[in-house]
Amino acid sequence: MSTITTDTRLQEIQEKVERGERLTIEDGLVLYETPDLLTVAQMADKVNHEKNGDRVYFIENLYINPTNVCEASCAFCGFKRKPGEEGAYTMHEEELLEYVQKRWNDNIKEFHIVGGHNTDVPFDYYLNTVRTLKKHYPNVTIKAYTGAEIEFFARHAGLTMREVLEQLQEAGLDTLPGGGAEILTENYRAKMSPDKASTYQWLEAHETAHDLGMKTHATMLYGSIESKEERLIHMDRLRQLQDRTNGFMVFIPLAMQPKKASAGLKRRTSAYDDLRTVAISRLMLDNFDHIKAYWINIGVQLTQMSLTFGSSDIHGTLIEERISHSVGALTSQSLTRNELVHMIKGAGKTPVERDTFYNVVKEY
Numbered sequence: 001m002s003t004i005t006t007d008t009r010l011q012e013i014q015e016k017v018e019r020g021e022r023l024t025i026e027d028g029l030v031l032y033e034t035p036d037l038l039t040v041a042q043m044a045d046k047v048n049h050e051k052n053g054d055r056v057y058f059i060e061n062l063y064i065n066p067t068n069v070c071e072a073s074c075a076f077c078g079f080k081r082k083p084g085e086e087g088a089y090t091m092h093e094e095e096l097l098e099y100v101q102k103r104w105n106d107n108i109k110e111f112h113i114v115g116g117h118n119t120d121v122p123f124d125y126y127l128n129t130v131r132t133l134k135k136h137y138p139n140v141t142i143k144a145y146t147g148a149e150i151e152f153f154a155r156h157a158g159l160t161m162r163e164v165l166e167q168l169q170e171a172g173l174d175t176l177p178g179g180g181a182e183i184l185t186e187n188y189r190a191k192m193s194p195d196k197a198s199t200y201q202w203l204e205a206h207e208t209a210h211d212l213g214m215k216t217h218a219t220m221l222y223g224s225i226e227s228k229e230e231r232l233i234h235m236d237r238l239r240q241l242q243d244r245t246n247g248f249m250v251f252i253p254l255a256m257q258p259k260k261a262s263a264g265l266k267r268r269t270s271a272y273d274d275l276r277t278v279a280i281s282r283l284m285l286d287n288f289d290h291i292k293a294y295w296i297n298i299g300v301q302l303t304q305m306s307l308t309f310g311s312s313d314i315h316g317t318l319i320e321e322r323i324s325h326s327v328g329a330l331t332s333q334s335l336t337r338n339e340l341v342h343m344i345k346g347a348g349k350t351p352v353e354r355d356t357f358y359n360v361v362k363e364y
Contacts, residue, residue, distance in 0.1 A: 003109060004035060005036050005039040007034045007035065007036040007039070008046065008140075009034065009191075010030065010031075010034055010036060010039055010040075013027050013030060013031065013043070013276060014039070014043060017043050017046070017047065017113045017283065020150040020286075021364045022239075022286055023283055023284055023286075024119070024235060025229065025232045025233065027175075028228075028231075028232040028233065028235070028280055028283075028284055029072070029228060029229060031276070031280045031283065032228040032231075032232075032276065032280065033228075033277075037145070037272060037275070037276055037279075040276060040279045040280065040283075041079060041275070041279050041308060041309045041310070043278070043279070043283055044278070044279035044282040044283050044309055044310030045279075045308050045309065045310055047058050047088050047282055047283060047286075047310060048282055048291070048310045048311070048312050051289060051290075051312070052289070052290070053186055054348070054349045054350050055312065055349070055350050055352045055363075056307055056311075056312055056313065056314060056344045056347070056349040056350065056351060056352065057086045057290065057312060057313045057314075057341045057352050057353075057354045057358060058313070058314050058315065058316055058317075058337075058341075058344070058351065058352075058353060058354065059109055059110055059315070059317075059353065059354055059355065059356065060105075060107040060108050060109050060110075060315040060316060060317050060337060060353070061102075061108060061109060061110040061112050061143075061316040061317060062100065062103055062108050062110070062111055062112070062334055063112050063114075064099065064100065064104050064111055064112065064113045064133075065079070065114060065115050066090070066091045066094070066096060066113065066115045066126075067089065067090040067091065067115045067116050067118045067121070068088060068089060068115065068116050069081055069082070069083050069089075069090055069114075069116045069118040069120060070082075070089050070116030070117045070118060071117045071118075071119050071152075071195060072117050072148075072152075072193065072195040072196050073085070073194070073195055074182075074192060074193040074195075074196065075191070075192045075193070075224075076192060076193075076221065076224060076256060076312040077180075078258075079116070080116050081116075083118075083119075083120050087295030090118060090120070090121060090125075091129075093128065093132050095327050096129060096132060096133070097132065097136060098132070100136075100137070108140060109140065109141060109354075109355045109356065110140060110142075110143055110316070110355070110356045111133055111137070111140055111141070111142055111143065111144070111146075112177060112316075113129065113130075113133075113142065113143065113144035113177075114144075114145070114146060114149070114177060114179055115145075115149070116151040117149065117156075117195075117196075119156060122157070123153050123156060123157035123159070123167075126145065126149075126153060126168075127167060127168065127171045128171075128175050130142055130144055130168060131171045131172060133172070133275075134171065134172030135172075135202065141174045141175065141355060141356040141357075142172050142174045142175075143174065143176070143177050143217075143356055144168070144173055144176070144177070145168065145173070145176045145177070146176065146177055146178070146179040146181075147176060147179075147180050147181065147197060147201070147202040147203075147205035147206050147241070148179070148180025148181075148193075148195075148196045148197040148201075148202060148205075149180065149194075149345050150164055150165060150176070150205040150209075151197035151201045151202070151205055151252065152196075152197070160210075161201075161204060161205050161208050162208050162212070165205075165208055165209055165212055165214075166212065169212060169214070171199075172334065173214075174210075174214070174356065175214055175215055175216055175217070175356055175357075176205070176206065176209050176214065176217065177191075177216075177217050177218040177219075178216070178217035178218045178219035178250075178251075178252050179219055180196065180197060180202060181218060181219050181220060181234070182196075182220075182221045182223070182224070183200055183220065183221065183226045183230050183231065183234050184199040184202065184203070184220075184233070184234040184237045184238070185199060185226070185230045185233055185234065186198065186199055187230070188225065188226050188230055191225060192224065192225065199237070203237060205240055206218070206247065206248070207241055207244070207245060207247075209247065210245035210246075210247025210248075211245070214247065215247055215248070215249050215357060216247055216248060216249070217248065217249060217250055217252065218238050218248050218250070218251050218252070218288075219251070219252045219253070219254050220235070220252075220253050220254065220281075221253070221254045221256055222254070222255065222256060222269070222273075222277055223255050223256035223268075223269035223273065224256045231280075232280075232284065235251075235280075235281065235284045235285055236284070237342075238251065238285065238288075239284065239285055239286070239287060239288075242285075242287045242288060243287060246287070248288055249288075249289065249290065249357065249358060250288065250289070250291070250292050250313055251281055251285050251288050251290070251292065252291075252292040252294055252315075253274075253277045253278060253281050253289050253291070253292075254294055254297050255268075255269040255273075255274055255277075255292070255294075255297040255298050256269060257297060258355045269298075271302055273310045274298045274302055274306075275302065275305060275306060276309075278291060278293055278306045278309045278310055278311050279309040281310070282309070282310025282311070283310070289312075289358070290312045290313045290358070291310055291311050291313070291335040292311065292312075292313040292314070292315055293306035293307070293311040293313070293314055293315075294315055295314055295315060295335070295343075296315070300335070300339075300343060303343065304343050304344075304347050306348075307344065307347040307349050308347065314340060314343065314344065316340075317334055317335055317336065317337060317340065337353070341364050344364075345364070350363060350364070351362070351363070351364040
């Protein structure tokens with residue numbers, strides 16, 4: 001590698017990256033600890049360039065949250081409401097279609113659907129949401145329901161996760177989003193999301209989806225109580241599943257948002273942590289094609305910077321993002337296609353509009 005680092009601990013890691021060897025959790029800890037962030041970035045940029053050249057992907061998509069009623073009590077969530085609580089809602093067929101129609105444009109390629117774990121409606125409600133959208137918008141990919149939601153449906157309906165996924169596929173489900181993973185260690189989940197799928201249930205939901213022929217997404221919600229080692233264990237667990245199934249398309253590190261937009265700097269992840277985590281994700285997840293920088297959480301300028309820190313995807317237009325904005329996200333709720341193209345070109349990269357499965361729609 002052309003870079004000469006002043007941190008001797010990085011030299012061995014650089015040699016491993018050069019040889020295409022898998023990094024260990026111990027290597028990952030060095031990457032998190034080293035003051036030489038730019039060398040970490042250069043390694044990640046090189047790995048990304050070998051996989052994706054200078055192409056950076058985005059999608060025209062619409063976010064839909066059919067219900068915010070939820071049985072879970074996750075410490076980081078500002079979106080959920082209890083049944084009957086002020087602001088609680090559950091969209092039924094007419095409201096769902098009206099919501100989409102108001103925000104529709106003919107370039108939308110994907111519906112990204114995440115909601116609450118609502119025990120007031122049967123599993124058929126969730127099936128019907130998919131059926132309705134597929135019927136009215138047959139050419140739009142349905143990316144719906146996190147691994148945690150799949151586990152909830154199975155428990156609530158008395159089905160196996162495989163049965164749940166088969167029924168959803170029959171209704172028109174194309175892929176699972178990556179949410180609900182948070183941090184895949186039981187220590188973290190016991191404290192932050194005790195009512196939700198365990199580490200192994202989340203992984204099982206995605207492994208089952210892969211077994212049924214689906215390609216899916218994976219996330220990590222970082223920046224609260226987890227240790228750096230737990231972040232790396234999370235990446236390693238995803239990497240091991242990917243070794244078995246090759247079913248993940250992309251990894252999305254999500255910066256934790258504080259409970260209020262007025263929260264000070266101390267309540268937010270640092271720019272250094274955000275960029276370092278993107279770069280480390282690229283280096284650790286050697287069997288993932290793409291690392292996504294999520295502009296909703298880290299902002300437009302850091303997202304643009306991340307394109308030289310190993311990221312090859314900046315997500316999409318979204319139209320109206322609610323979950324991060326229900327807590328302390330300071331970004332806008334949507335961006336236009338022109339703004340996404342401008343962001344990518346500003347980093348000296350080639351913008352590529354894609355569909356959900358990374359098929360090229362248009363190169364700019």
